[in-house]
Amino acid sequence: DAPFKAVLTHGFVLDEDARKMSKSVGNVIAPQKIVASHGADILRLWVAAEDYRDDVRISKEILDRASEAYRRVRNTARFLLGNLGGFDPAGDLVPAAELLELDRFVLDRLQGLIERCRRAYDAFEFHVVYHALNNFCSVDLSALYLDIAKDRLYCEGPTSRERRSGQTAQYHVLEALVRIMAPILSFTAEEIWGYLPADPTRPPSVLLADFPNVDPVLRDPKLAAEWETLLAVRSAVTKTLEGLRSAGTIGHSLEADVTLAPTAAVAAVLQPRAALLAEIFIVSKVRLVSEGALDAPVLAPGVAVSAKRVEGEKCPRCWNYRDDAGRDPEVPSLCGR
Numbered sequence: 387d388a389p390f391k392a393v394l395t396h397g398f399v400l401d402e403d404a405r406k407m408s409k410s411v412g413n414v415i416a417p418q419k420i421v422a423s424h425g426a427d428i429l430r431l432w433v434a435a436e437d438y439r440d441d442v443r444i445s446k447e448i449l450d451r452a453s454e455a456y457r458r459v460r461n462t463a464r465f466l467l468g469n470l471g472g473f474d475p476a477g478d479l480v481p482a483a484e485l486l487e488l489d490r491f492v493l494d495r496l497q498g499l500i501e502r503c504r505r506a507y508d509a510f511e512f513h514v515v516y517h518a519l520n521n522f523c524s525v526d527l528s529a530l531y532l533d534i535a536k537d538r539l540y541c542e543g544p545t546s547r548e549r550r551s552g553q554t555a556q557y558h559v560l561e562a563l564v565r566i567m568a569p570i571l572s573f574t575a576e577e578i579w580g581y582l583p584a585d586p587t588r589p590p591s592v593l594l595a596d597f598p599n600v601d602p603v604l605r606d607p608k609l610a611a612e613w614e615t616l617l618a619v620r621s622a623v624t625k626t627l628e629g630l631r632s633a634g635t636i637g638h639s640l641e642a643d644v645t646l647a648p649t650a651a652v653a654a655v656l657q658p659r660a661a662l663l664a665e666i667f668i669v670s671k672v673r674l675v676s677e678g679a680l681d682a683p684v685l686a687p688g689v690a691v692s693a694k695r696v697e698g699e700k701c702p703r704c705w706n707y708r709d710d711a712g713r714d715p716e717v718p719s720l721c722g723r
Contacts, residue, residue: 434512462523489555562598622686643696647680652688670707
């Protein structure tokens with residue numbers, strides 16, 4: 387806590403040229419001024435983000451970056467809380483062994499975050515916590531897991547296994563995130579803590595809660611390795627869709643029909659997940675063909691990718707284009723799902 391106390395007690399100085407603290411300059415900016423304009427948690431986040439073993443720099447741009455990182459973490463927490471509406475941990479938690487694969491994958495990633503942050507806190511490397519937390523929220527959650535899972539959360543039955551599995555994973559993620567951020571984003575963590583689904587065993591304040599521990603049950607190295615392959619293929623699909631989007635062939639990725647021609651090694655990862663690939667890539671259709679069957683460039687190790695505009699009608703509920711959309715006279719616009 388010494389870096390925080392030093393700033394709050396003595397203030398800090400701003401060297402506009404070097405953008406670093408400098409006793410020789412003496413143009414002091416009171417921390418209260420930044421608290422008034424940005425908030426106390428952003429001041430704390432800036433302190434944590436700086437590696438105090440080097441020159442400590444501050445400027446409007448640096449504070450703006452801290453503000454953006456703060457909004458990313460806060461908005462991620464808000465999105466998770468929104469998805470947990472109506473979720474009761476006492477009766478709705480899905481056992482780890484019964485979670486869907488995507489949910490098990492994000493919980494494996496969460497264990498890595500917990501391990502990195504525990505090690506960083508123990509070594510007083512607060513900047514490592516800042517970068518790990520920011521990266522997890524922006525990459526692992528917002529750009530990957532939540533982007534894929536929201537279809538299931540929005541479209542499946544409220545009490546279905548698919549939705550409860552996603553809510554269980556997101557409950558575990560948020561419970562860990564709020565404890566990890568508490569030493570730095572204390573006010574925000576306490577606010578989030580008050581909105582978590584009710585649990586009588588939970589301490590009244592996040593500052594009275596234990597730091598999360600790595601759960602070996604949620605570690606799955608084999609699954610993590612297979613998902614590295616899946617993510618490489620997903621990146622190649624995304625690159626292909628960008629070309630279609632630039633050409634005006636599609637707008638949203640759900641307007642795409644994707645064909646993959648993987649090598650045997652990649653097919654061993656993709657084939658068992660054939661029914662999940664459209665969900666993972668956020669497209670309407672995915673088909674697998676044999677290696678060499680596509681006249682398309684290899685954009686990822688071991689797979690060639692081609693894509694076109696999908697056929698079929700758009701379901702107004704799930705936004706996917708399905709061959710069976712509009713065939714049921716009782717629900718004339720919806721797909722079979």
